Amino acid sequence: MKKIAVLGTGNIAQTLSVDFKAKGHEVRLFAPTHLISRIQKIVDTHEIECVGAFETRQKIDVVTSDIDEAIKGADYICICVPGNRHEEYAKILKGHTMVDQIVITFNGCMASLIYKNVWGDDKTCPIFVESTIPPFSTRRIEPGKVRMYDRHLAPIAFFPASASEKYFDQIREDIYEFPGVYADILECGLSLVNPTVHPGPCLVNLSNIEKPDFTFFLYEHGFQPSGLKIDVLLNKERLAIGKAFGYQIHALEDFAGVDKIDSWEALYAMGHGSHALTSIAGPNDINYRYLTEDIPIALVCWASIADQLGIDTPIMDAVITLTGVAHDTNWFENGRSATRLGLAGKSVAEIKNYVKAGSY
Incomplete structure (x- = not known):
């Protein structure tokens, strides 16, 4: 015990x-x-x-x-x-x-x-x-x-x-x-699953999420091609960041049970093929954690680190910007940036040494 x-x-x-x-x-x-x-x-x-x-x-x-x-x-x-x-x-x-x-x-x-x-x-x-x-x-x-x-x-x-x-x-x-x-x-x-699962379907369904007379089920209602195409690109940008650090990130692929994710079909099958996912109701509020955690905490973290390494993340940036508009805030400034993590201005080698040893 x-x-x-x-x-x-x-x-x-x-x-x-x-x-x-x-x-x-x-x-x-x-x-x-x-x-x-x-x-x-x-x-x-x-x-x-x-x-x-x-x-x-x-x-x-x-x-x-x-x-x-x-x-x-x-x-x-x-x-x-x-x-x-x-x-x-x-x-x-x-x-x-x-x-x-x-x-x-x-x-x-x-x-x-x-x-x-x-x-x-x-x-x-x-x-x-x-x-x-x-x-x-x-x-x-x-x-x-x-x-x-x-x-x-x-x-x-x-x-x-x-x-x-x-x-x-x-x-x-x-x-x-x-x-x-x-x-x-x-x-x-960089291996979190949710930030490459929730943002796309949530973003294209903001009006449904806000509806007062409608119970929205993300995986049942929101897992459609338009939003999942965003997720596919978010994952590709995440993989590029991981590659810069020498990691072979495979988190979303493992969660979906496939070797590679090149199109929305694999994510659609993942969501609609799992009773444990489709049974989950929500979100029914744009201030739910799918939007207030996965984006300002995870995507901002990834995009901020990528930015100081010179890695382009246009899809992450767009999702962060548009979600910030819905939330009346600037998530680039108020999210989990490299600065808040104590990583601002650090090189790939310096960052890797820090997370390994616990100190610079």
């Missing part, structure tokens, strides 16, 4: 909590004071129910807004919040962690570099681990009740990368049997 702190209030946090508890771990669910009301039912009952692909009801050991109560003595700290809140949670954690604790982020997109900027050379800085996808497809039905659609695992990455030699086998034994480990968090960040 391990002691695991889960930070967050949404579908991933609640599903992880009930899943870990069903595995026999001690689970502590944390939410900041100003967000604890989102899980008030869990605060009152300590219970979470999971239905669907995994059915169980478990009593969570600790539900708290006290960060020390959540993480003191914890073996693992799982951060399950939108990317635009990673810095906030890093500040909450700073000064409370120990060097031998492991912080796992679902999903990361180089969140470790955001954390590192907050921690600096603080002696309490833990080991950081990132995933490209959570261990399951899940949605929150109501507070204290989630539906798991399917289980799936992908490789994880460590920061610093050298920590994988010591901790990877331990994590596979303690948490989930992740199928492999990426070379570093940069390869992991």
Whole structure:
């Protein structure tokens, strides 16, 4: 049995909590004071129910807004919040962690570099681990009740990368049997699936997403040729960035179960051929994470790094620009740029050395 702190209030946090508890771990669910009301039912009952692909009801050991109560003595700290809140949670954690604790982020997109900027050379800085996808497809039905659609695992990455030699086998034994480990968090960040799946169909369906009298299903309604053609090109630009760093990114291809993606048909078959995907409703709000996370966190990150390396990303730039118009903001300025990651002005070699060693 391990002691695991889960930070967050949404579908991933609640599903992880009930899943870990069903595995026999001690689970502590944390939410900041100003967000604890989102899980008030869990605060009152300590219970979470999971239905669907995994059915169980478990009593969570600790539900708290006290960060020390959540993480003191914890073996693992799982951060399950939108990317635009990673810095906030890093500040909450700073000064409370120990060097031998492991912080796992679902999903990361180089969140470790955001954390590192907050921690600096603080002696309490833990080991950081990132995933490209959570261990399951899940949605929150109501507070204290989630539906798991399917289980799936992908490789994880460590920061610093050298920590994988010591901790990877331990994590596979303690948490989930992740199928492999990426070379570093940069390869992991470039291997996120969602930013080459959600943006195209969302962008061409903004009016449907905003309709007050229509329940939009992205994979059922939105996975049509026009939007998927955008995704194909986003993926090609992502592959070019990976190639510049010496990576052979194959994330979307693996997710779609094909060797190569040259046209929209493979993505159409992926979406419409999976009940676990087509069953998921939403988004029904343009401020949903498919648009507010996958684009300003992931696509801005990729495009910003590409820009300083001289790699053209016209499709990413267009998607970022148009989504920013819908959100009344400039995501190039307000998203996860190379500057915010501490990578501005760095060469390919300097960036790779940093993610490997954890320092310049």
